[in-house]
Amino acid sequence: MADRKYDFTQIERKWQARWKEADLFRTLDTTDKPKFYGLDFFPYPSGAGLSVGHCRNYIPTDVACRYKRMKGFNVLHPMGWDAFGLPAENEAIKQRSHPKRTVPQYIANYKRQMDLIGIGYDWSREINSSSPDYYKWTQWFFLLLYKRGLAYRAMSPANWCPSCATVLANEEVKDGKCWRCSSFIEKRDLPQWFFKITNYADRLIDDLDTIDWPESIKSMQRNWIGRSEGAEVVFTSEHGDEIVVYTTRPDTLWGATFMVLAPEHPLVDKLTTPDRRTEVEEYKKLAQRETAIERQSTEKEKTGVFIGSYAINPVNDRRIPIWISDYVMMGYGTGAIMSVPAHDERDFEFALKFGIPIIPVIDRIDGLAKSRVFDEIVEEGFAEELGGAGIEFEYRDSFFYITLRGDEQIDRYMDIACGYLSNNEAWIEIVGKRWAFIFANRGVVPFDSHESEREILSMIRERAPSLDDIRTLMELLAREPFYRDALFHAEYGDMINSGEFSGTPGATAKRQVTEWLEKTGRGKFAVNYKLRDWLISRQRYWGAPIPIIHCPKCGEVPVPEEDLPVLLPDVEHYEPTGSGESPLAAIPEFVNVACPTCGSAARRETDTMGGFACSSWYFLRYVSPHLDTAPFDKDLAAYWLPVDLYVGGAEHAVMHLLYARFWTKVLYDAGLVPFVEPFAKLMNQGMVLAYTPHRTMEAGETLDEEADEDETERDLIALTPEEAEKLPSDKIIWKWVKMSKSKRNVVTPDAMAEQYGADALRTYELFVAPFEDTVQWSEEGMKGAYRFMGRVWRLVNDWADRFNPEWRSSISNSVDDPIAKPLRRKTHQTIRKVGEDIEQFAFNTAVAALMELVNEMYAALPELAEGRSASEASCAAMDEAVENLVLLLSPMVPHIADELWETLGKRGFTLEQPWPEYDPDVAKADEVEIVAQVNGKVRDRMVVPADADEETLKSAALSSERVRADLVGKTVKKVIVVKGKLVNIVAG
């Protein structure tokens, strides 16, 4: 069989057909084996089909599942379709077709491609979230949440995507734009359905500690949930209205010099005084037009309007003005903030701009203070005095620029400044760690309150009438660039200028103030989250209808369970209306219904559920995909779940992965599942980039509709290779970008399988880089993987004629055979390495280990050539290597493995063979090369028995000629011996 050609197309077709015929991937539920549930994120079927980028997800999962199966696990490895939702509907609209037609077509193509690259899915468990027997249960889940008080309808300023003509959940808004079509999001007030995910915020954070997920994803979820601890403090308007604010810094309350309400805050109308009304109304309109991203941007200059009323700060009864500004969101906290400009950056900017007092109430921990002094206002010798006191300063353009550290230095400086200030018309200011103004005839006036600020301001105006327009001291100080870093800080520190609390240490200030607020009824401890409730309504056709009926008499009535599913009406025209109403609202047969409770004429809810509802439970459906009495079989779910290995892209970090965890916890609370986390281990595959030619956009040119997502470089247009041909090379910008339809750089698995075979594609995808790394697609690398397939093919075929299936009877470990011994060692080392690497998802090094084994086998082959007196043990060692090589290859390249298995005269499928076991004694080297170092530098290498003791190693190293040459004239101070590795001689 030596000259058999590697006809991968024929081989791959043959084995795919045989696997199908044997129903090889069918998973049985009844078993005494340990279970392994390996799952890929289920994809939304797109018309573009799968790229080699998608395969980077499916191939490694398949390898892990095949490996687990050979290791004796009962493996569940299913696949299904996230077919409901915006992506599928938008694509159908673009195709001027209907999702009921495009979806099945795209699914068929995906399935064909997955089979083509040899992924071993149990297709008998295939699910489709848009089929009624699936979404019936999505609706059932809605009712479960509804009954548990976790689904509610409320008017809300929702994220409205004008292009998709529907609202989006917060998680679906990226940089103020739609996650699917990149249109800018607007705010619209609409009645919307929400799931109360905020009830689970703490559990969603806490349970992250129990799961094996990438730290980056956990961190993103923690940040997204955004738990913060602080206090709710009750301020009162002068008319007695309570205005509750949430703050994370109750220790800064004494520095609250004004208050800001969100423009949408319900009290704004009432508290606006008639003279401010016009301006306030105008500002409210302005704010409504802005996107959330614009409103929160720290770059943007602060805007706001004083509404004419005042509130009372409950800690010091001070009257503070109430403003509205767009940087306060109704959605976060209570929609009202106390503003502490001295210690909050945005408040600082705002107060500076509008001339609101800024009073520091937290001491600086870095001890930094600054002072700038005009040389004509101090007497001769000032500089010398400073120098003598060890105070750092710089003198330029007639000014001393003085930087101080710590109280001691500041005190010394203040003495000097008082002593040398001679000019009655001038003053010296100190800012930062100390806030004070020194006047020649008044001495030191500390700046520590509104009263002292007023006093200082009036003295300054007397002396310098040109500063008449200065509204606050901070405004004056902020004009001096030298002071900039000393004026503001947001750190925790000891409290100052805070009445009785002055002097409270920074470490306990927050807790002490909170306790006092609670005790005196001024406020209470509070936890706040950035996480908002999950907006589930979509004003779109292609989703699961929300199973609610609105009855004029009974109100909201859930559709009785036995009436599920609420079928999506089969209509030709489903395009969004843009009115804020779902297209379903225009279908009377759907809308008009009798109330299930009282029988009166009622209306169905016409919103559908966003696609993330479907994907929040699909992993449960696979355990009993055809069950029609429940969403899943409780016992089977308890057996199979949680998912042992979940593989997909990192882009769902705060969407699907958060929602699915939430639903699982709800199920747990309802007693339906015995686990609280759905996915025990999560892995994120790296992206695949293609080297893509671009050209810059011409003036006035706009992107066509195809160019949608991932369009980060707005002024670059991707070119096809043909277009690139036609342009001069200096006009072309080559960049590595993610493969996407819009970039026209997609490499398909079909093309690769046709040219190099599915096995070569699988090898390359596994070998090119660590699983989680972004990779740059290269056809050269593909060729290398193909060459490896050829090498394996020839090696096994060459040996097949001489292969003795009974090799175990002639194998020997004791014979000191120069061929058998090292070859057997390599074989057993490789068995160990490949198994360990697959467990750790280190597929690149697993492939490398197999390449090494193949290289060694090739090297041994000439010694075993026909006519040579090769020992029986050597031949058996080669038999062993060949047989194990085929089995080790099986999870990664199953087609060629099965073919070679057959070539060796074996029956059945490699997948059904047990994973090879390695013998640690055979794998162990009996001689090792150790390194002799002098002062950490390698001087010699020595081959010694692997188990040589420290004394032996030490004396071997010391007797080395090269070592001794280097030791001439030196004394040995110490010898470090690391068994099996090295000897380091420290000498000097």
Add this chain to the structure above:
RNA sequence: GGGGGAGUGGCGGAACGGCAGACGCAGCGGACUUAAAAUCCGCCGGGGGCGACCCCAUGUGGGUUCGAAUCCCACCUCCCCCA
């Protein structure tokens, strides 16, 4: 601005306290061939030496250690997420 991650030959990467560059790609040389492809064998970080060998080298600068690509600190650069 905050959080997460990463910087190693011409390239992808390996090693993750103990011989830096496994394995592969590209390149170079040889064998086979009329020739090419394919295949097989060899070389392949930089500098020096005829040579056995020697020196330098893992983004930059410090530190810990007998020993640092690996651990710690600072800085620079890039990627991702949240502002």
